[in-house]
Amino acid sequence: MIKRLFNPFLYVAGSKSLLIGLAIMLATTAVSYFSHIHFPDPISVKVAIGFPLWVYLVQNLANWLVVSVLFYIAALVLSKSSVRAIDIFGTQALARAPYLIASFTGFTGVLETFGKFLLWITTNTGNPVEITGAQILFAVLLLILTMVLTVWLVALMFNAFKVSSNLKGAKLIVSFIVILLISIGIMLKITFMIVPHSTPLI
Amino acid sequence: MEKKLPILCPSCGSDLQVQSLKCCDCDTTITGQYDLPVLLKLDAKDQEFVLDFVKSSGSLKLMASRLGLSYPTVRNMLDDLISTIEKLQSDDQKTL
Numbered sequence: 001m002i003k004r005l006f007n008p009f010l011y012v013a014g015s016k017s018l019l020i021g022l023a024i025m026l027a028t029t030a031v032s033y034f035s036h037i038h039f040p041d042p043i044s045v046k047v048a049i050g051f052p053l054w055v056y057l058v059q060n061l062a063n064w065l066v067v068s069v070l071f072y073i074a075a076l077v078l079s080k081s082s083v084r085a086i087d088i089f090g091t092q093a094l095a096r097a098p099y100l101i102a103s104f105t106g107f108t109g110v111l112e113t114f115g116k117f118l119l120w121i122t123t124n125t126g127n128p129v130e131i132t133g134a135q136i137l138f139a140v141l142l143l144i145l146t147m148v149l150t151v152w153l154v155a156l157m158f159n160a161f162k163v164s165s166n167l168k169g170a171k172l173i174v175s176f177i178v179i180l181l182i183s184i185g186i187m188l189k190i191t192f193m194i195v196p197h198s199t200p201l202i
Numbered sequence: 203m204e205k206k207l208p209i210l211c212p213s214c215g216s217d218l219q220v221q222s223l224k225c226c227d228c229d230t231t232i233t234g235q236y237d238l239p240v241l242l243k244l245d246a247k248d249q250e251f252v253l254d255f256v257k258s259s260g261s262l263k264l265m266a267s268r269l270g271l272s273y274p275t276v277r278n279m280l281d282d283l284i285s286t287i288e289k290l291q292s293d294d295q296k297t298l
Contacts, residue, residue, distance in 0.1 A: 013272035081281045087274045166278040 006155050009091045009163040018086060021093020025064060028100045029057045035106030040195075041187035042067050042180065043154060045102045045146045047111050048195075055194055059187075060096075066186050067157065068092040070179045075165035078175060083165055091160030098149040098156065105142045114139035154180075209243050217243070217297070240290050248283055255280070 003010070009017065032038060033056045036049045042063045068089045075083040105111060114136065117129040158176055161167070167175065211218055220236040241252060258265040266276040 010275045013274050164274050
């Protein structure tokens with residue numbers, strides 16, 4: 001069970017995982033549009049209000065495409081196996097499944113309130129915010145859940161890259177970390193371009 | 203009980219060789235010194251993979267569907283097996 005949760009790519013890859021992954025990304029886009037959760041880079045979850053639907057869609061698709069293209073190039077250069085693009089893109093698409101769950105965390109509104117509260121007490125930005133102890137506790141629990149989902153996402157991305165590239169050892173670990181960092185940089189640039197005046201709260 | 207063919211000496215870890223072959227019908231025994239073929243030096247799991255691969259007509263897609271695994275997983279198993287066979291062959295050439 002644990003193996004299937006963290007490495008489903010032993011059993012599902014290629015076009016099947018691509019179709020499931022694309023469906024999940026579209027569902028994530030729809031849910032996050034209404035819950036005001038957005039993903040400015042491949043592993044970040046933030047709250048922001050007022051973005052048009054296309055921003056959520058572009059972010060979700062770009063988060064998947066940027067890492068997939070970089071992983072594919074790395075696999076072609078470093079792997080001795082015959083790597084298929086459909087496996088890299090398909091498994092990376094399915095790896096984004098945990099963020100469908102993360103996109104639901106915004107519906108409570110607690111994260112938004114907690115974010116405004118933090119901004120107000122740390123930087124005196126915005127208006128004074130009233131927040132109860134229960135709301136703070138709930139917000140912290142949601143943040144912990146988000147962190148767990150992020151760990152799950154990274155584990156899935158790693159295993160997806162491992163299975164689809166057949167890289168091992170230092171080559172696998174170093175290339176994964178470098179590509180993840182590069183893709184975070186690229187995605188933050190893209191997010192800055194499509195949301196120039198964004199002020200994410202959490 | 204299924205007996206496992208030993209391929210390494212339990213004492214020193216060197217490759218084992220075949221010394222005698224026996225016909226169970228007429229009790230004829232042939233003795234000599236024969237190297238084990240590379241395929242017999244593979245472990246049982248790898249030998250099973252080779253059999254499955256041949257029975258699937260060399261189709262990794264068919265094999266993946268029969269084993270309930272994804273295509274890249276089976277391809278990775280094949281690539282690892284190729285590496286193992288290449289290593290065994292290069293070890294054999296070194297001992298010649």
